[in-house]
Amino acid sequence: MRIAIVSAPAERKPIPDYVKALQNGMASQRHSVDIIDAWTEDGFCLPSYGYIAVAAETVSLFGGRMPEVLPKVLGGRSGLGGKKSAAFLKKTGPFTAKGLARLMDAMEKEGMLVNWSGIILNASHAEALGRHIGS
Secondary structure, eight states: OEEEEEEEOSSSOSOOHHHHHHHHHHHTTTOEEEEEETTTOOOTTGGGSSEEEEEEOOSSTTTOOOOTHHHHHHTTOTTOTTOEEEEEEEOOSTTHHHHHHHHHHHHHHTTOEEEEEEEEOSHHHHHHHHTTTTO
8 A cells, every 4th residue: 555654743854763663664564655744745646645644743732733834735635535544643742632633633624534543652652553554
């Protein structure tokens, strides 16, 4: 299966280690996995993937607010409705579950079917979560 991982860290920076580990975990199940950087790419290619995983970080410690770039990548893309997807959020503070709920709401608002979600603790945990996608 072709999988896209949308990497949406809190600020513009290189692809985080936990996103690469998530990719390795998914690739170990013989999936073709591409990472799309939300800060540098526009997301027009997302409808061509069979599965979309979003790996994000919250911007604020307590509010669970998503990065401003995430709605720009997901919003307004025809073809995302009904697309199976996964939501992953890097644990950053005490209200990470609230942030995960906001991430899933944003994805479902675009019509995506979120059938897997999780809070990523570290890179090795992300790789273990990635092994469960598509199995």
